[in-house]
Amino acid sequence: MLDISIVLPTYNEKKNISILIPQLEDILKRKGLKGEILVVDDSSPDGTALVAKELNKKYGNIQVIIRPKKEGIGAALREGYNTAQGKLIFSMDTDLSFDPNIMPKILKRLGEGYDLIVGNRYSSKEDYEAKTINVKAKRFVSRFGNKFLRFITGIDIHDFSTNFRGMKRKVWQKIKTREKTNSLLFEMIVLTDYHGFKVGEQSIVFKDRIYGESKLNLAKEAPKFLLKALSLSLRSRLKGV
Numbered sequence: 001m002l003d004i005s006i007v008l009p010t011y012n013e014k015k016n017i018s019i020l021i022p023q024l025e026d027i028l029k030r031k032g033l034k035g036e037i038l039v040v041d042d043s044s045p046d047g048t049a050l051v052a053k054e055l056n057k058k059y060g061n062i063q064v065i066i067r068p069k070k071e072g073i074g075a076a077l078r079e080g081y082n083t084a085q086g087k088l089i090f091s092m093d094t095d096l097s098f099d100p101n102i103m104p105k106i107l108k109r110l111g112e113g114y115d116l117i118v119g120n121r122y123s124s125k126e127d128y129e130a131k132t133i134n135v136k137a138k139r140f141v142s143r144f145g146n147k148f149l150r151f152i153t154g155i156d157i158h159d160f161s162t163n164f165r166g167m168k169r170k171v172w173q174k175i176k177t178r179e180k181t182n183s184l185l186f187e188m189i190v191l192t193d194y195h196g197f198k199v200g201e202q203s204i205v206f207k208d209r210i211y212g213e214s215k216l217n218l219a220k221e222a223p224k225f226l227l228k229a230l231s232l233s234l235r236s237r238l239k240g241v
Contacts, residue, residue: 004028004035004107005084005169007091007095009076012046016096021062022098031216035064041079042070072161074184081172090166097207098164106166106202115171115197118189119164119204122146126166145215149186155193160186164204171197 006024010017015174021037028035033134039062049066054061065079081089086111092098098119106117122143142161149160163185175191193199 002036002086003033004088004090005080005086006037006103007034007035007077007080007089008039008094009073009080009091009163010039010041010044010048010052010094012044012048013094014044014046014048016094017048018055020094020100021052023035024103025059025061027103028101034105035061035086038065038080039063040065040067040076042067042072044074046119051200071180072169074180075180077163077184078177078180079166081096081169082193084169084172087169088166089169089172092164100112102204103166104156104162104204105165109200109202110168112165113198114200116167116189116192118159118199118201119159119162120159120201121162121204122158123201123203135194141217147179149226153190153193155189155199157189157199157239159201160189162204162206167192169197 008017018037021039024234027033037059039066041049041052041064043049049064052062052064056064061084065083067076067079073075073183077091080091088107090103090106092100092103106119111116119195142159148156150157159223161182165185165188169186170189171192174197175188175195177187177191179187189199
């Protein structure tokens with residue numbers, strides 16, 4: 001069995017994955033990990049999938065899953081996690097906002113008794129290197145939303161919505177998620193906790209992306225995410241899952 005499956009959801013990230021994937025391959029090599037990289041692409045018009053396929057000619061452990069249309073990060077992650085063959089599953093955004101060198105810290109903690117480790121962008125002011133007004137606004141709204149989610153769930157996690165996380169595959173198979181939107185990120189945490197598994201967090205630094213544009217419309221998505229999160233939390237408390 002593979003040690004790890006790395007799931008990368010992509011949409012128009014051609015330049016970024018040409019940088020990120022070699023970084024991840026180097027980490028796997030340095031740490032002596034047998035792993036696969038799953039690029040789940042929503043039919044990017046910029047040729048993201050083609051770049052990933054070319055990289056596979058060099059590394060030989062990259063699987064490219066091309067989805068017929070853009071369905072969002074939740075659906076892409078579900079497909080990647082369901083396809084994964086590694087004992088551990090790690091996923092991250094592909095816009096270079098997160099440092100992949102933090103991944104081994106998450107894997108180490110999974111070996112210390114945790115079942116899900118989630119990146120935390122809010123452990124200190126220095127951990128959110130936001131230079132633009134837009135990113136600073138996202139930080140403010142996200143931090144408020146995460147406080148609300150921590151209150152309604154009682155789970156001591158400070159960043160429910162970041163896609164920089166590691167999980168044991170056997171736990172993923174147990175929790176039976178349903179969500180296909182970005183609410184999946186919250187659902188994973190709630191269901192892992194509900195089933196009695198151990199959830200923790202790892203400090204990470206968030207930076208502005210260098211190439212491409214953010215796919216997140218905060219004004220549109222934040223209210224939907226919070227309402228869905230409230231619904232999921234109530235469902236797990238009142239009806240079970």
